[in-house]
Amino acid sequence: MATLKVEKAEFTVLTQQKGRGCSIDEMVKFGTRFVSFSNECHNAFAGLTRLYLENLRFRESNFVSNILVTCKQLNYLGFFNCDTEDWITLQVEHAQLSELSIVDCRFSMVELTWVPKLTWLAFLFWLYHAELPLSLGYVPLLGVLRLSNAARSFHENVKLSMFLHETSVRDLTLGFKCEKIWVQPECLTRRQAYVFQQLRILNLVKIPEGYDLTWTMFFLEAAPSLEELYMQVWDHPCEIEMDQEISENKGVEWESPTSNFKHHCLAKFILVGFQAKDYMVTHVRRVLKAAVNLQDVYLYDRLACAKCLKKVENALKSDAVVRGMCPGVNLPIKFPYTNEDQRSVQKRMPRGTGSLAKIHFLASKEMRAEHGPRIGYSMGAIEDNWMLSRLGQRI
Structure with a gap:
């Protein structure tokens, strides 16, 4: 890894708490643990090609930038629910990075200063900023943006x-x-x-x-x-x-x-x-x-969602009253399901x-x-949606 001769090496941090359920103290603990590990294995990180981090808060404001300096071979870098104690401007300069995902993170600004091989970028949620905190600098190959x-x-x-x-x-x-x-x-x-x-x-x-x-x-x-x-x-x-x-x-x-x-x-x-x-x-x-x-x-x-499906399934198992409990089931739908209705709409x-x-x-x-993934739905989720509609008819 230190000699950069490993063709593919991926490191993924998965914390015990999923999603945004982490407290600040937990994020600090997870962040400190990761920093300690990376410092002990500094040379190995130089050979990583993919790195995904979630639910981490870094006490050192420059640590996120140091990741880009240390991991010279990165093709993919993903952050989910990460930040530093002092909100920083994250300047991204990397010669190899082709995919970057920043989801629900708290940085003052993300500046893609020089990323010549970047082709894919996801930047999701800037809830605490009035303006989009993302700046596109030298990204000549950027073709896919979310x-x-x-x-x-x-x-x-x-x-x-x-x-x-x-x-x-x-x-x-x-x-x-x-x-x-x-x-x-x-x-x-x-x-x-x-x-x-x-x-x-x-x-x-x-x-x-x-x-x-x-x-x-x-x-x-x-x-x-x-x-x-x-x-x-x-x-x-x-x-x-x-x-x-x-x-x-x-x-x-x-x-x-x-x-x-x-x-x-x-x-x-x-x-x-x-x-x-x-x-x-x-x-x-x-x-x-x-x-x-x-x-x-x-x-x-x-389409409905997995949360609604879970609520309905649990309620049916316990013979609970579902109406009014699961709004996803009770939303009125005016979709033209019958041939007659479809002809009427087509006219x-x-x-x-x-x-x-x-x-x-x-x-x-x-x-x-080919349509499901485009709007963020896997075929499994689509099947769940169909099951939900069937369950809704039984309520």
Whole structure:
């Protein structure tokens, strides 16, 4: 390891407490234990190719930066629920790093100063910052980007054209956790528009229900090479964090500066959580009208979550009353399951669009294998969702 001749070596820290259940004292204890171990095995860490750390608080503010200096061979680095006693600006400079994941961490700022081989980046949740605490410096190969936040009323909307300046992202995922839309639709100038020229795949995950979806058309206008568009509309109580600071208005308004624009590359449009409500039907018509070469539209019903499934299963085992206890089961669904309802919805969509796209109405258990991972669902979770719907019928 010290001679850097090991082709692949992975080190993963898994603490006894999972998720965000750790207390500060526990995080400090785990962090101290890891620092002690790494100091004893300093030379061995030089040969690591993958490193994942969770639930660690470091007393030495420079230790996180030292990891990048010590682990010269890293291809992947992942942080979950990590921080330092004094919030720091983490400057990332690394010659080999190709994948970086920072989830639910507390750094004052993360600056990707010089990461020439970085191709994949996940930066999830900046709950304590009004502005996105991430800066993209020299990342010429960055192609896949995942951003997600449960935005509050004090969070500033992100102007993607400024944030993605001088990048060539081809695969972009934006998550909203059923909360406020934190993306700022823009009227792009030619100088700004080139930022989106390479974008091929877009995932918009957990958009709050009930709000106008016109703002998503911003991406079609901004990204002329977009081929696949995924959207998940979901207002699931298990996901929503009740907080007085959350804005009641989670939506965002945007009026297209271009009337009747046409998009020539979009081939697939996948909408999860579709309901036969006017704002959703209108939005599908809007996409059908704009995307002149659209081939397939996949409309899925609402997905549930494993938490709801567990609650229902436990309640059924104990003969408990479930209604009202598990909100995920009792949410009203207006998905057109019958052929008659589907024909009725289809009549409302293609009228006046001239689209030849084929519209597929599918239950969640019928989700195509390539669609689930795009919105963050494994096929196992999809099967759980189908089981939940069956259990719900028995309540």
